[in-house]
Amino acid sequence: xxxxxxxxxxxxxxxxxxxLLEEKGVLSGAQLDETIDAYLSGASPANGARVVARAWTDxxxxxxxxxxxxxxxxxxxxxEGSYQRLRVVENTPGTHNVIVCTLCSCYPLRLLGPSPSWYxxxxxxxxxxxxxxxxxxxxxxxxxxxxEITVWDSSAETRYMVLPCRPEGTQGLGEEQxxxxxxxxxxxxxxxV
Amino acid sequence: MARIxxxxxxxxxxxxxxxxxxxxxxxxxxxxxxxxxxALGAKGIFNTNEFRDAIxxxxxxEYLSTSYYERWFHxxxxxxxxxxxxxxxxxxxxxxxxx
Amino acid sequence: xxxxxxxxxxxxxxxAEDRFPPGTRVRTFRHDPPHHTRLPRYxxxxxxVVVEPEGPAELADVSALGDGHAxxxxxxxxxxxxxxxxxxxxxxxxLDLWESYLEEDRADER
Numbered sequence: 001x002x003x004x005x006x007x008x009x010x011x012x013x014x015x016x017x018x019x020l021l022e023e024k025g026v027l028s029g030a031q032l033d034e035t036i037d038a039y040l041s042g043a044s045p046a047n048g049a050r051v052v053a054r055a056w057t058d059x060x061x062x063x064x065x066x067x068x069x070x071x072x073x074x075x076x077x078x079x080e081g082s083y084q085r086l087r088v089v090e091n092t093p094g095t096h097n098v099i100v101c102t103l104c105s106c107y108p109l110r111l112l113g114p115s116p117s118w119y120x121x122x123x124x125x126x127x128x129x130x131x132x133x134x135x136x137x138x139x140x141x142x143x144x145x146x147x148e149i150t151v152w153d154s155s156a157e158t159r160y161m162v163l164p165c166r167p168e169g170t171q172g173l174g175e176e177q178x179x180x181x182x183x184x185x186x187x188x189x190x191x192x193v
Numbered sequence: 194m195a196r197i198x199x200x201x202x203x204x205x206x207x208x209x210x211x212x213x214x215x216x217x218x219x220x221x222x223x224x225x226x227x228x229x230x231x232a233l234g235a236k237g238i239f240n241t242n243e244f245r246d247a248i249x250x251x252x253x254x255e256y257l258s259t260s261y262y263e264r265w266f267h268x269x270x271x272x273x274x275x276x277x278x279x280x281x282x283x284x285x286x287x288x289x290x291x292x
Numbered sequence: 293x294x295x296x297x298x299x300x301x302x303x304x305x306x307x308a309e310d311r312f313p314p315g316t317r318v319r320t321f322r323h324d325p326p327h328h329t330r331l332p333r334y335x336x337x338x339x340x341v342v343v344e345p346e347g348p349a350e351l352a353d354v355s356a357l358g359d360g361h362a363x364x365x366x367x368x369x370x371x372x373x374x375x376x377x378x379x380x381x382x383x384x385x386x387l388d389l390w391e392s393y394l395e396e397d398r399a400d401e402r
Binding site: 007010011013014015016017018020021024026027031032033035036039040102103104105113114116117118120121122123124125126127129130135138139153 | 198199200201202203204206207208209210211212213214217218220221222224225226227228229231232233235236238245248257261263266269270273278279283284
Protein backbone atom coordinates (compact mmCIF):
# COMPACT_ATOMS: atom_id res chain seq x y z
CA UNK A 1 0.00 0.00 0.00
CA UNK A 2 1.16 3.50 -0.69
CA UNK A 3 -0.46 6.87 -1.09
CA UNK A 4 -0.09 7.06 -4.84
CA UNK A 5 -2.65 4.41 -5.68
CA UNK A 6 -4.90 5.86 -8.26
CA UNK A 7 -8.59 5.53 -7.55
CA UNK A 8 -8.88 2.94 -10.33
CA UNK A 9 -6.11 0.76 -8.89
CA UNK A 10 -7.53 0.66 -5.42
CA UNK A 11 -11.06 0.14 -6.74
CA UNK A 12 -9.76 -2.89 -8.62
CA UNK A 13 -8.06 -4.29 -5.51
CA UNK A 14 -11.23 -3.81 -3.47
CA UNK A 15 -13.24 -5.66 -6.12
CA UNK A 16 -10.67 -8.45 -6.09
CA UNK A 17 -10.94 -8.73 -2.30
CA UNK A 18 -14.73 -8.91 -2.56
CA UNK A 19 -14.42 -11.71 -5.12
CA LEU A 20 -11.94 -13.66 -2.95
CA LEU A 21 -14.16 -13.35 0.12
CA GLU A 22 -17.17 -14.55 -1.85
CA GLU A 23 -15.21 -17.50 -3.33
CA LYS A 24 -14.00 -18.48 0.13
CA GLY A 25 -17.53 -18.34 1.51
CA VAL A 26 -16.56 -15.64 4.03
CA LEU A 27 -18.84 -12.85 2.83
CA SER A 28 -21.33 -12.73 0.00
CA GLY A 29 -21.92 -9.75 -2.22
CA ALA A 30 -25.51 -9.63 -0.99
CA GLN A 31 -24.39 -9.43 2.64
CA LEU A 32 -22.01 -6.63 1.75
CA ASP A 33 -24.71 -4.70 -0.11
CA GLU A 34 -27.02 -5.09 2.87
CA THR A 35 -24.39 -3.69 5.23
CA ILE A 36 -23.82 -0.66 3.03
CA ASP A 37 -27.55 -0.01 2.58
CA ALA A 38 -28.16 -0.27 6.33
CA TYR A 39 -25.34 2.20 6.92
CA LEU A 40 -26.64 4.75 4.45
CA SER A 41 -30.32 4.48 5.31
CA GLY A 42 -30.28 4.30 9.11
CA ALA A 43 -27.89 7.12 9.95
CA SER A 44 -28.80 10.79 9.57
CA PRO A 45 -28.35 14.07 11.43
CA ALA A 46 -32.15 14.34 11.25
CA ASN A 47 -32.19 11.72 14.04
CA GLY A 48 -30.04 13.83 16.36
CA ALA A 49 -32.08 16.92 15.45
CA ARG A 50 -35.29 15.13 16.45
CA VAL A 51 -33.80 14.25 19.82
CA VAL A 52 -32.79 17.87 20.38
CA ALA A 53 -36.21 19.23 19.40
CA ARG A 54 -37.88 16.82 21.82
CA ALA A 55 -35.53 17.91 24.62
CA TRP A 56 -36.26 21.58 23.88
CA THR A 57 -40.00 21.06 24.13
CA ASP A 58 -40.31 18.43 26.87
CA UNK A 59 -38.41 19.21 30.12
CA UNK A 60 -38.91 15.67 31.47
CA UNK A 61 -37.43 14.22 28.30
CA UNK A 62 -34.52 16.64 28.55
CA UNK A 63 -33.79 15.43 32.10
CA UNK A 64 -33.90 11.80 31.02
CA UNK A 65 -31.69 12.56 28.02
CA UNK A 66 -29.00 14.21 30.13
CA UNK A 67 -29.16 11.48 32.79
CA UNK A 68 -29.03 8.51 30.42
CA UNK A 69 -28.64 9.41 26.75
CA UNK A 70 -28.73 5.82 25.50
CA UNK A 71 -32.10 5.03 27.13
CA UNK A 72 -33.62 8.37 26.12
CA UNK A 73 -32.75 8.09 22.42
CA UNK A 74 -34.05 4.51 22.42
CA UNK A 75 -37.43 5.93 23.46
CA UNK A 76 -37.42 7.56 20.01
CA UNK A 77 -36.24 4.38 18.30
CA UNK A 78 -32.55 5.25 17.86
CA UNK A 79 -29.42 3.22 18.73
CA GLU A 80 -31.37 0.03 19.32
CA GLY A 81 -29.08 -2.97 19.46
CA SER A 82 -25.94 -0.83 19.73
CA TYR A 83 -23.31 -1.81 22.28
CA GLN A 84 -22.23 1.80 22.50
CA ARG A 85 -23.41 4.27 25.10
CA LEU A 86 -24.51 7.79 24.33
CA ARG A 87 -23.86 10.78 26.55
CA VAL A 88 -25.59 14.02 25.67
CA VAL A 89 -23.76 17.14 26.87
CA GLU A 90 -25.73 20.34 27.25
CA ASN A 91 -24.66 23.82 26.20
CA THR A 92 -25.84 26.73 28.33
CA PRO A 93 -25.36 30.48 27.89
CA GLY A 94 -22.05 30.22 29.79
CA THR A 95 -20.78 26.78 28.73
CA HIS A 96 -19.98 25.16 25.41
CA ASN A 97 -19.20 21.55 24.49
CA VAL A 98 -17.42 20.16 21.46
CA ILE A 99 -16.75 16.57 20.39
CA VAL A 100 -13.63 14.98 18.91
CA CYS A 101 -11.85 11.65 18.66
CA THR A 102 -8.11 12.40 18.70
CA LEU A 103 -7.05 8.75 18.33
CA CYS A 104 -9.24 7.74 15.39
CA SER A 105 -12.71 8.89 14.30
CA CYS A 106 -15.31 7.76 16.89
CA TYR A 107 -18.60 9.49 16.17
CA PRO A 108 -22.30 8.97 17.00
CA LEU A 109 -23.03 7.75 13.50
CA ARG A 110 -26.61 6.65 14.03
CA LEU A 111 -27.66 10.04 15.33
CA LEU A 112 -25.46 12.27 13.16
CA GLY A 113 -25.07 10.33 9.92
CA PRO A 114 -21.72 9.76 8.18
CA SER A 115 -19.01 11.96 9.67
CA PRO A 116 -17.62 14.85 7.61
CA SER A 117 -14.04 14.69 6.30
CA TRP A 118 -12.94 17.54 8.55
CA TYR A 119 -13.97 15.58 11.66
CA UNK A 120 -11.60 12.78 10.60
CA UNK A 121 -8.76 15.13 9.63
CA UNK A 122 -5.50 15.36 11.55
CA UNK A 123 -5.93 19.15 11.63
CA UNK A 124 -9.18 18.97 13.61
CA UNK A 125 -8.11 16.03 15.79
CA UNK A 126 -4.77 17.56 16.73
CA UNK A 127 -5.94 21.10 17.41
CA UNK A 128 -9.38 21.11 18.99
CA UNK A 129 -8.15 19.59 22.28
CA UNK A 130 -5.37 22.15 22.46
CA UNK A 131 -6.92 25.36 21.14
CA UNK A 132 -10.69 24.87 20.86
CA UNK A 133 -11.47 28.58 20.75
CA UNK A 134 -9.27 29.11 17.70
CA UNK A 135 -10.68 26.05 15.93
CA UNK A 136 -14.29 27.05 16.65
CA UNK A 137 -13.56 30.53 15.30
CA UNK A 138 -12.47 28.91 12.03
CA UNK A 139 -15.95 27.39 11.86
CA UNK A 140 -17.38 30.88 12.34
CA UNK A 141 -18.33 30.26 15.97
CA UNK A 142 -17.03 33.11 18.09
CA UNK A 143 -17.85 32.34 21.70
CA UNK A 144 -18.36 35.12 24.19
CA UNK A 145 -15.26 35.74 26.34
CA UNK A 146 -15.61 33.79 29.56
CA UNK A 147 -17.57 30.92 28.01
CA GLU A 148 -16.32 27.68 29.58
CA ILE A 149 -15.39 25.16 26.92
CA THR A 150 -15.28 21.40 27.46
CA VAL A 151 -13.79 19.18 24.74
CA TRP A 152 -15.00 15.57 24.88
CA ASP A 153 -12.37 13.24 23.42
CA SER A 154 -14.23 9.99 22.63
CA SER A 155 -11.56 7.51 23.70
CA ALA A 156 -13.69 4.49 24.68
CA GLU A 157 -17.20 3.07 24.18
CA THR A 158 -19.23 6.20 24.84
CA ARG A 159 -20.30 8.41 21.97
CA TYR A 160 -21.11 12.06 22.55
CA MET A 161 -23.70 14.44 21.17
CA VAL A 162 -24.17 18.11 22.01
CA LEU A 163 -27.54 19.50 23.09
CA PRO A 164 -27.32 23.05 21.73
CA CYS A 165 -29.00 26.09 23.31
CA ARG A 166 -32.50 26.70 21.98
CA PRO A 167 -32.42 29.94 20.01
CA GLU A 168 -34.42 32.90 21.23
CA GLY A 169 -37.63 33.76 19.45
CA THR A 170 -38.58 30.13 18.76
CA GLN A 171 -41.34 29.87 21.39
CA GLY A 172 -44.05 29.49 18.78
CA LEU A 173 -42.37 26.68 16.86
CA GLY A 174 -43.40 23.04 17.00
CA GLU A 175 -41.07 20.07 17.33
CA GLU A 176 -40.68 19.53 13.59
CA GLN A 177 -39.91 23.17 12.88
CA UNK A 178 -37.39 23.21 15.72
CA UNK A 179 -35.70 20.05 14.45
CA UNK A 180 -35.26 21.72 11.06
CA UNK A 181 -33.09 24.40 12.73
CA UNK A 182 -30.60 21.93 14.17
CA UNK A 183 -27.52 21.33 12.02
CA UNK A 184 -25.07 18.45 12.20
CA UNK A 185 -22.29 20.83 13.24
CA UNK A 186 -24.43 22.08 16.12
CA UNK A 187 -24.67 18.45 17.31
CA UNK A 188 -20.85 18.16 17.19
CA UNK A 189 -20.39 21.57 18.82
CA UNK A 190 -18.70 23.40 15.95
CA UNK A 191 -21.78 25.58 15.39
CA UNK A 192 -24.59 27.12 17.40
CA VAL A 193 -28.28 26.98 16.43
CA MET B 194 6.54 5.11 21.83
CA ALA B 195 3.40 6.88 20.76
CA ARG B 196 1.80 5.92 17.49
CA ILE B 197 1.15 8.13 14.49
CA UNK B 198 -2.63 8.16 15.00
CA UNK B 199 -2.14 9.79 18.41
CA UNK B 200 -2.22 13.37 17.14
CA UNK B 201 -3.94 15.29 19.96
CA UNK B 202 -1.88 18.43 20.57
CA UNK B 203 0.53 17.84 17.67
CA UNK B 204 1.55 21.01 15.86
CA UNK B 205 1.73 21.53 12.12
CA UNK B 206 -1.42 20.08 10.56
CA UNK B 207 -2.63 23.55 9.66
CA UNK B 208 -6.11 25.04 9.46
CA UNK B 209 -9.16 22.77 9.47
CA UNK B 210 -10.54 22.45 5.94
CA UNK B 211 -14.22 22.84 6.71
CA UNK B 212 -15.39 22.25 3.14
CA UNK B 213 -18.45 20.00 3.20
CA UNK B 214 -18.36 16.69 1.34
CA UNK B 215 -20.86 16.51 -1.53
CA UNK B 216 -21.41 12.83 -0.69
CA UNK B 217 -20.41 10.68 2.32
CA UNK B 218 -18.10 8.65 0.03
CA UNK B 219 -15.80 10.15 -2.60
CA UNK B 220 -15.89 6.98 -4.69
CA UNK B 221 -17.86 3.75 -4.74
CA UNK B 222 -14.86 1.73 -3.51
CA UNK B 223 -14.85 3.72 -0.27
CA UNK B 224 -18.41 2.60 0.46
CA UNK B 225 -17.42 -1.00 -0.37
CA UNK B 226 -14.46 -0.80 2.06
CA UNK B 227 -16.66 0.65 4.80
CA UNK B 228 -19.12 -2.19 4.19
CA UNK B 229 -16.34 -4.82 4.25
CA UNK B 230 -15.00 -3.59 7.58
CA UNK B 231 -18.44 -3.50 9.18
CA ALA B 232 -19.60 -6.81 7.75
CA LEU B 233 -16.39 -8.68 8.64
CA GLY B 234 -16.46 -7.14 12.11
CA ALA B 235 -20.08 -8.23 12.58
CA LYS B 236 -19.05 -11.75 11.58
CA GLY B 237 -16.44 -11.76 14.33
CA ILE B 238 -13.46 -12.03 11.96
CA PHE B 239 -11.81 -9.18 13.88
CA ASN B 240 -12.83 -6.78 16.62
CA THR B 241 -12.76 -2.97 16.66
CA ASN B 242 -9.53 -2.77 18.65
CA GLU B 243 -7.70 -5.15 16.32
CA PHE B 244 -8.90 -2.99 13.45
CA ARG B 245 -7.70 0.23 15.09
CA ASP B 246 -4.40 -1.44 15.98
CA ALA B 247 -3.86 -2.42 12.34
CA ILE B 248 -4.39 1.19 11.22
CA UNK B 249 -2.17 2.64 13.95
CA UNK B 250 0.63 0.22 13.13
CA UNK B 251 1.05 1.69 9.65
CA UNK B 252 4.44 3.35 9.20
CA UNK B 253 3.90 7.08 9.93
CA UNK B 254 4.89 8.17 6.44
CA GLU B 255 2.31 5.83 4.95
CA TYR B 256 -0.38 6.76 7.45
CA LEU B 257 -0.03 10.44 6.68
CA SER B 258 0.05 10.01 2.91
CA THR B 259 -3.02 7.77 2.59
CA SER B 260 -6.66 8.73 2.65
CA TYR B 261 -9.07 7.66 5.38
CA TYR B 262 -10.54 4.69 3.52
CA GLU B 263 -7.17 3.68 2.07
CA ARG B 264 -6.10 3.17 5.69
CA TRP B 265 -9.21 1.09 6.28
CA PHE B 266 -8.47 -1.04 3.25
CA HIS B 267 -4.86 -1.52 4.36
CA UNK B 268 -6.04 -2.61 7.82
CA UNK B 269 -8.65 -5.06 6.55
CA UNK B 270 -6.07 -6.72 4.26
CA UNK B 271 -3.51 -6.97 7.10
CA UNK B 272 -6.09 -8.56 9.40
CA UNK B 273 -7.41 -11.01 6.80
CA UNK B 274 -3.84 -12.24 6.23
CA UNK B 275 -3.14 -12.43 9.96
CA UNK B 276 -6.31 -14.48 10.45
CA UNK B 277 -5.44 -16.82 7.62
CA UNK B 278 -8.46 -15.83 5.54
CA UNK B 279 -6.12 -14.56 2.81
CA UNK B 280 -2.82 -16.12 1.87
CA UNK B 281 0.10 -13.68 1.92
CA UNK B 282 0.19 -11.93 -1.44
CA UNK B 283 -3.08 -13.49 -2.57
CA UNK B 284 -4.64 -10.13 -3.28
CA UNK B 285 -1.76 -9.21 -5.58
CA UNK B 286 -2.01 -12.26 -7.83
CA UNK B 287 -3.67 -11.48 -11.10
CA UNK B 288 -6.84 -13.53 -10.95
CA UNK B 289 -8.74 -14.75 -13.98
CA UNK B 290 -11.75 -12.80 -12.79
CA UNK B 291 -9.86 -9.53 -13.08
CA UNK B 292 -9.95 -9.51 -16.87
CA UNK C 293 11.21 -2.70 36.45
CA UNK C 294 11.65 -2.82 32.74
CA UNK C 295 8.56 -1.61 31.01
CA UNK C 296 7.45 -4.14 28.44
CA UNK C 297 4.32 -5.66 26.99
CA UNK C 298 3.89 -8.16 29.82
CA UNK C 299 4.16 -5.65 32.65
CA UNK C 300 1.84 -3.30 30.79
CA UNK C 301 -0.80 -5.96 30.29
CA UNK C 302 -0.63 -6.97 33.96
CA UNK C 303 -1.77 -3.67 35.38
CA UNK C 304 -4.17 -4.34 38.22
CA UNK C 305 -7.85 -3.75 37.88
CA UNK C 306 -10.44 -4.23 40.60
CA UNK C 307 -13.52 -4.12 38.35
CA ALA C 308 -15.29 -2.30 41.15
CA GLU C 309 -17.75 0.26 39.90
CA ASP C 310 -17.01 2.53 42.83
CA ARG C 311 -13.25 2.30 42.99
CA PHE C 312 -13.07 5.93 41.80
CA PRO C 313 -16.29 7.70 42.81
CA PRO C 314 -17.17 11.02 41.11
CA GLY C 315 -14.83 13.76 42.33
CA THR C 316 -11.90 11.42 42.98
CA ARG C 317 -8.55 12.95 42.04
CA VAL C 318 -6.70 10.56 39.79
CA ARG C 319 -3.42 10.40 37.94
CA THR C 320 -3.00 8.65 34.62
CA PHE C 321 -0.54 5.98 33.66
CA ARG C 322 2.83 7.51 32.71
CA HIS C 323 4.26 5.04 30.24
CA ASP C 324 4.13 4.77 26.48
CA PRO C 325 2.89 1.19 26.27
CA PRO C 326 4.38 -0.93 23.47
CA HIS C 327 0.95 -1.81 22.06
CA HIS C 328 -2.47 -0.41 21.16
CA THR C 329 -3.94 1.80 23.87
CA ARG C 330 -6.74 4.34 24.29
CA LEU C 331 -4.88 6.69 26.62
CA PRO C 332 -3.61 9.45 24.33
CA ARG C 333 -0.04 10.63 24.76
CA TYR C 334 -1.15 14.13 25.72
CA UNK C 335 -2.94 12.77 28.80
CA UNK C 336 -0.22 10.43 30.13
CA UNK C 337 1.05 11.07 33.64
CA UNK C 338 -1.53 13.83 34.12
CA UNK C 339 -3.80 14.72 37.02
CA UNK C 340 -7.57 14.81 36.55
CA VAL C 341 -10.87 14.43 38.36
CA VAL C 342 -13.39 11.62 37.85
CA VAL C 343 -16.70 12.85 36.42
CA GLU C 344 -18.45 9.48 36.73
CA PRO C 345 -18.19 5.82 35.76
CA GLU C 346 -19.18 5.14 32.15
CA GLY C 347 -19.80 1.40 32.46
CA PRO C 348 -17.63 -1.65 31.84
CA ALA C 349 -15.91 -2.78 28.63
CA GLU C 350 -13.08 -5.05 27.54
CA LEU C 351 -9.71 -3.39 28.04
CA ALA C 352 -8.81 -2.13 24.56
CA ASP C 353 -5.07 -2.77 25.00
CA VAL C 354 -5.62 -6.52 25.39
CA SER C 355 -8.68 -6.75 23.16
CA ALA C 356 -6.47 -5.56 20.28
CA LEU C 357 -4.56 -8.86 20.49
CA GLY C 358 -7.74 -10.57 19.30
CA ASP C 359 -7.28 -13.71 21.41
CA GLY C 360 -10.56 -13.31 23.28
CA HIS C 361 -8.95 -12.97 26.72
CA ALA C 362 -9.35 -9.27 27.39
CA UNK C 363 -10.34 -8.41 30.96
CA UNK C 364 -13.50 -6.35 31.42
CA UNK C 365 -12.89 -3.15 33.35
CA UNK C 366 -14.81 -0.10 34.47
CA UNK C 367 -14.37 3.01 32.30
CA UNK C 368 -14.34 6.45 33.93
CA UNK C 369 -14.96 9.84 32.36
CA UNK C 370 -12.09 11.97 33.66
CA UNK C 371 -11.91 15.74 33.41
CA UNK C 372 -8.58 17.52 32.90
CA UNK C 373 -7.70 21.22 33.10
CA UNK C 374 -6.11 22.46 29.88
CA UNK C 375 -3.41 24.03 32.04
CA UNK C 376 -2.45 20.62 33.42
CA UNK C 377 -2.33 19.10 29.94
CA UNK C 378 -0.71 21.90 27.97
CA UNK C 379 0.60 24.40 30.51
CA UNK C 380 -1.94 26.94 29.25
CA UNK C 381 -5.55 27.37 28.23
CA UNK C 382 -8.80 27.84 30.14
CA UNK C 383 -10.84 24.93 28.76
CA UNK C 384 -11.36 21.38 29.99
CA UNK C 385 -10.85 18.08 28.23
CA UNK C 386 -12.80 14.95 29.20
CA LEU C 387 -11.49 11.48 28.30
CA ASP C 388 -13.02 8.05 28.87
CA LEU C 389 -10.32 5.97 30.54
CA TRP C 390 -10.16 2.33 31.61
CA GLU C 391 -9.58 1.69 35.30
CA SER C 392 -6.04 0.38 34.85
CA TYR C 393 -5.00 3.65 33.16
CA LEU C 394 -5.68 5.38 36.48
CA GLU C 395 -4.41 5.53 40.03
CA GLU C 396 -5.72 7.59 42.87
CA ASP C 397 -3.82 10.85 43.23
CA ARG C 398 -3.49 11.09 47.01
CA ALA C 399 -2.65 14.48 48.44
CA ASP C 400 0.17 13.07 50.62
CA GLU C 401 1.98 11.85 47.50
CA ARG C 402 1.88 15.14 45.70
